[in-house]
Amino acid sequence: MTNNKDVTIYDIAEKLNLSTSTVSRALKNHSSISKKTTKKVNDAAKEMGYTPNTLASSLRSNKTKTIGVLISRINRPFMASLISGIEETAQKAGYNVIITQSHDSYQDEVDMAQALYNSRVSGIICSLAMETTKTDHFQQFIDKGIPLVFVDRVPKEFNTYRVMIDNYSAAFKATKHLIEQGCTRIAHIAGLKFRNIYNERERGYRDALKQYNLEVDEDLIVHVKTMSYEEGEKATNKLLDLETPPDGIFSSNDTTAVAAIQVAKNRGLKIPEDIAVIGFNNDPISHIIDPGLSTISHPAFEMGKTCSKKILKHLKRSKIDSITEITFLNTEVIVRGSSKRK
Structure with a gap:
């Protein structure tokens, strides 16, 4: 019969006759624990099928190493490229990405913003829904010191990061x-x-x-x-x-x-x-x-990368002042047969 119970640090501590604090430090390769004990703990953890509970850890620290993305519709080519840029940069830095859709509905956007806030995201990237005229629902991120980047469809006035084209x-x-x-x-x-x-x-x-x-x-x-x-x-x-x-x-x-x-x-x-x-x-x-x-x-892909970089850079700052930072990326005319007469 299979035991579906998750293995905890208490189980490892009991097996090795060590304190839970020693096991916890060893799993984090802490310098205060000898290499021999660290190896013994990690070997036992692997053998017992232990996996760290990142959710519990994040709830304790209030940091999830997760970036929330709120866009209109994921099936638009521009949005797909934007997400690719966001993910590539975020994942290289060890962050996960949660993607939500507003379907261009103001109420859906409000609900998804709240869901991301409740999930304790480390930062949020948003392209506004077509219906959205008020942005009060994003103020909670600013008040909590959570970096917020608006991209492409941005509000006219909001003290935060904005990534767009001219x-x-x-x-x-x-x-x-x-x-x-x-x-x-x-x-x-x-x-x-x-x-x-x-x-x-x-x-x-x-x-x-x-x-x-x-x-x-x-x-x-x-x-x-x-x-x-x-x-x-x-x-x-x-x-x-x-x-x-x-x-x-x-x-x-x-x-x-x-x-x-x-x-x-x-x-x-x-x-x-x-x-x-x-x-x-x-x-x-x-x-x-x-x-x-x-x-x-x-340049959707580059815009996505820029958004992630803004959040990652922000999270490294020790002092956070009011932010009104707009980044413009370049565009160009691509001429094809539909308009080329000369």
């Missing part, structure tokens, strides 16, 4: 590229205005048109809620149904940009001759669609 500059470059390809009536499939990254992308689009003396036509700007393929289809159909349809589309993500290409092609339009399209993120789908989708690079 969305304004990236959108300006994307719109400028379409102008340089000869587009004069450029539409924008935009995200919700209260979400800072989409607001900045729309601002970059508007300013590029103004700088090149092109009209900003409000009919050419369509706001969508979740940036899904279905929303991209609806937005593109709306734009192409206009009395004077656009000859170029800048979309705030690749998913809706691919939808725009498919809708235009189904309507018998040629890409990029009749309508040029550029997206945002450089998701894998941008390589697969025909013609290939022009897009803006979005």
